[in-house]
Amino acid sequence: MDIANQFFKAFIKDGRWQLYVKGLGITIEVTIFAALLGLLLGTIACLLNMQRGRTGKRTIASRIAFIYIDIIRGTPTLIQLMIMWNVIMVSSKNKILVASLAFGINSGAYVAEIIRGGIQSVDAGQMEAGRSLGLSRIQTMMNVILPQAFKNCFPSLLNEFITLLKETSIASAVGLVDLTHAADLVSSKTYQPMMPLLGAAVMYFIVVKTLSVVFGKVEKRLRESDNR
């Protein structure tokens, strides 16, 4: 009956299950904010990174986007998070905001590269056709290229968001009370880490699984419009 006892102490006693639910809520909240910010930043960074002047050289904005992508991808996420918490936003007490910003900026760099892959997979003739009708590069990009690029890189984007969701668990290192932190709190009370950690793992898994099933359905719908 030791297992049942451990389970009771980990989830039921003193209403501890509420800790996990609250933690999971914060995990999801940070993930959604970060994913939206990452998508926005990533799209902008990607378009700037691919921008070239008349002579084929990078513009200044393009260089800035390139440096952003390069630095973010070349440094650990935990360091970026700690810099955000301890240096850049040291005056802020809002850990959800800080974590969302840090993860959003981090995710943006990866999203930028994913979208670049999506854009490059669109046939060059699509841009030529748009330009030959008198549409500008940006108009063709927005109306023709990007919709196809997003469709092409949809599975990779989903993958990035799943990674992001799981990666938010390191935010417990700066004291964000997310799902991981909740499990940690409970173990430190019961001195029995197995149940809280297993419980958190199961909850992460359920969220990820739901996400991939839902997005899989959306992807199928997108493909249907191809009539292929």
Place this chain on the structure above:
Amino acid sequence: MSTETLINPTEYAAKKETGKALIRVKDLRKDFGENHVLRGIDYEIHKGQKIVLVGPSGCGKSTFLRCLDMLEVPTSGEVWLGDTKVNDPKTDINLVRRRMGMVFQHFNLFNNLTILNNITLAPVKLGLMSKEEASEKALQLLQRVNLADKADAYPHSLSGGQQQRIAIVRSLEMNPEVMLFDEPTSALDPEMVGEVLQVMTELANEGMTMVVVTHEMAFARQVASKVIFIDEGVIKEENTPEEFFAQPKNPRLQDFLSKVLQ
């Protein structure tokens, strides 16, 4: 009236007539690195003319066509459309391209849009027509090429011949002054070539100015005002289709014709 023709003849005729050539090309050169594709081309195209370009593959005929609307940027030389120098950096190339239609070998219909939206995207986004005007005109044009029932379909569900006819319609929607065709039938299955050439022939008969790169010699013979032979980046011969095919003078052209007319 407008349901009977691909272009509106009165509207087309009303476009500024200056007496000068519609398109003037002066000493046009294009290099790709060390590869000198165009080595100085001079030519004038007048309104209503149908110019057919032929030549061996890699001779520069597609590059020449693409230089006319700056899909390739000329290395040197001048391209004029009416009073506008097309390859002047100060020229707004988007305004020039509205006046020139381009039809590609691989159709290049927008895969993410329905046929109707393919046709109406440019005029609506550029503020030239309202959504309703554009749709009405698009449906009339689709009717002319017998594809009105495909308005809500996506490009991938159509055959190559259907896609190419729609690509032509998409360009015509912009009321261009000249239509450029870059090997429009080369990517088609043989049984679909005829339906595309038929639309092009109708367009020619209605008075559209056309520049066509093609390997369809029968089309050239039937429709062209002038046939041009390009080889090694220069115009080697230019003549009426009758003379061009009956009495070719250039030895390279004689050799070329003996191969393609078998």
